[in-house]
Amino acid sequence: MNPVLPQHDPKPDRREKYLERQRESYRYNYDYLPPIAYAEQVPISEAFSAKYQAQQFKAITKILLNLSTAELGNLFDPFNHLDDYEKLFLGEPLLPKPASTRNFLLDTEFARQRLAGANPLMIERVDHQKLQQLVQKFSVSDALFQQVVDTELSLEGAAKEGRLYLADYAMLEGMQPGRYQYWQKFITAPLALYYWQSTGYSDRGVLVPVAIQLNQKPGSNNPIFTRLDEPNWSIAKTFVQIADFNHHELISHLARTHLTIAPFVVATARQLADNHPLKILLKPHFQFTLAINDLARFSLINPGGFVDQIFAGTLKASLSLVAQSLETQEFKNLALPTELKRRGVEDTTALPNYPYRDDAYLLWNGIHRFVTEYLNLYYKNSTDVINDYELQRWAKEVTAQDGGRVKGLTEDGKVDTIEKLIEIITQLIFTCGPQHAAVNYPQYDYEAFTPNMPAASYASPPTKKDIAIGTSDQSNFLQYISPYLLKYLPPKQQAVSQLQLTYFLTAFKYDRLGYYERTDFQDPKAQALINTFQRNLHIIEDRINIRNTKRTHPYVFLKPSLIPNSISI
Structure with a gap:
């Protein structure tokens, strides 16, 4: 099939008849997650393939074999020690032990996960203005800061040097906690302050946690915890991880990838003919997205x-949080360069070790180059963009109240230049591939082992400092902290369910970024660009491999060979 813009197609009637049929099959639903646009149904052409279903079956079988072989005992009995959670993983050829089982209690590991964990999207720089606002609700003193991080810098000095960072989970404030059987669940809306320490165990420094406040409003029952306050410090870190888990799964993952892309899938099917160059480009990056969202609707986010x-x-x-995130976000603000700049973390000098940012930039630039060259094959100038009436209908439907309800597609709401179109398509492909991979595939390493990142607490958060033991003797720290943490951690059945979920969502990668079926692109000029794109992806992977030899922990989630084309799992 030769790609052609609609204004140049000698058979416009064929295109329109095709699109009329498509509009019957692809419809929006606004009742499931109001007011968000959801796909009404999954057309047969969007359903999982036999190959995909075979991979699903293999993953389910592996989980069941692992759990049936593990010595679980009564699922309703409590765990007696933190080590018991690790016994759920029998290792290859069944379920491997997640990476987080090794160092999850360390402060440096806790902080590192803000930069290279399951949710590397929360940390933001605290500059002078932000610091003035922050101290109104999170009043860490200079004296406490200097004692904890062993520095002569003041907070203002650290902020001025670009070394002060914050993870603020204010969006979770007031979230109605759930129940599991007779257990009440708990979650807080914490603030966690971090400091970039330029002299650490690596030559590039290390991010260290400074202080944690578990709720937004300061008060006598909402103390500030530091490493000087064990065991409450480890408990406070656990509550931050709980908040991060819920933000990650509901906002960073579900809202900002799966449900952000879904309206574009529907609009593309309804408004772009099968021989439209954009339809041809986007189709492999939208593969199975409607199907996986539908599966989630009926098996993951259902009663x-x-x-x-x-x-x-x-x-x-939980669903209200998802809807609120989608309703308030603007598509253009989720573009990687814009999003990093908004959080103040684009400066590689101030924060030199941020694996997600550094590897994501390589992929963003590589995709941007490919998209630019591809679109220039078919759009000779911006007039071609304006005259592409299918594209204009697509853009109108994506943003319409009776369409996709996407806000902020472009700065002025128009798609009238090649440059604007390049940015939109780059962002779509980046979100479907690298961005989804960055928030999906770390789930097993960081969330399958429940003590590292629980989905909920099963005891109320500490409201007093109590007696601190300090941190001088770490030799038996695991033995010491275990009984304190156990009462907060999910019971056995919940830990098993969390393991099942995170393994199933990361068990396989259906295809590979930039590698397409032979029938996807039949234009020889486009195929030549794809060959170049693939070579560039190999170069990017080589650069990431070199970086990983210098990192204290390799970051593998944005290696191009490990990124699928689409949001398919």
């Missing part, structure tokens, strides 16, 4: 499903 069962909030509260 009694995994979100209802193991997440901290009620199902209604």
Whole structure:
């Protein structure tokens, strides 16, 4: 099939008849997650293939074999020690032990996960203005800061040097907690302050946690915890991880990838003919997205499903958070360069070790180059963009109230230049591939082992400092902290469910970024660009491999060979 813009197609009637049929099959639904646009149904052409279903079956079988072989005992009995959670993983050829089982209690590992963990999207720089606002609700003193991080810098000095960072989970404030059987769940809306320490165990420094406040409003029952306050420090870190888990799964993952892309899938099917160059380019990057979203609707985010069962909030509260995130976001602000700049973390000098940012930039630039060259094959100038009436209908439908309801597609709401179109398509492909990979595939390493990142707490958060033991003797720290943490961690059945969910969502990669079926692109000029794109992806992978030899922990989630084309799992 030769790609051609509609204004140049000698058979416009054929295109229109095709699109009329498509509009019958692809419809929007606004009732499931109001007011968000959801796909009404999954057309047969969007369903999982036999190959995909075989990979699903293999993953389910592996989980069941692992759990049936593990010595679980009564699923309703409590765990007696933190080590018991690790016994759920029998190792290859069944379920491997997640990476987080090794160092999850270390402060440096806790902080590192803000930069290279499951949710590397929360940390933001605290500059002078932000610091003035922050101290109104999170009043860490200079004296405490200097004692904790062993520096002569003041908070203002650290902020001025670009070394002060914050993860603020204010969006979770007031979230209605759920229940599991007779257990009440708990979640807080914490603030966690971090400091970039330029002299650490690596030559590039290390991010260290400074202080944690578990709720947004300061008060006598909402103390500030530091490493000087064990065991409450480890408990406070656990509550941050709980908040991060819920933000990650509901906002960074579900809202900002799966549900952000879904309206574009529907609009593309309804408004772009099968021989439209954009339809040809986007189709492999939209593969199975409607199907996986539909599967989630009926097995993950349904009453009694995994979100209802193991997440901290009620199902209604969790879905309300998703809807609120989607309703308030603007598409253009989620573009990688814009999003990093908004958080103040684009400066590689101030924060030199941020694996997600550094590797994501390589992929963004590589995709941008490929998209630019591809679109220039078919759009000779911006007039071609304006005269592409299918594209204009697509853009109108994506943003319409009776369409996709996407906000902020472009700065002025128009798609009238090649440059604007390049940015939109780059962002779509980046979100479908690298961005989804960055928030999906770390789930097993960081969330399958429940003590590292629980989905909920099963005891109320500490409201007093209590007696601190300090941190001088770390030799038996695991033995010491275990009974304190156990009462907060999910019971055995919940831990098993969290393991099942995170393994199933990361068990396989259906295809590979930039590698397409032979029938996808039949234009020889486009195929030549794809060959160049693939070579560039190999170069990017080589650069990441070199970086990983210098990192204390390799970051593999944005290696191009490990990124699928689409949001398919």
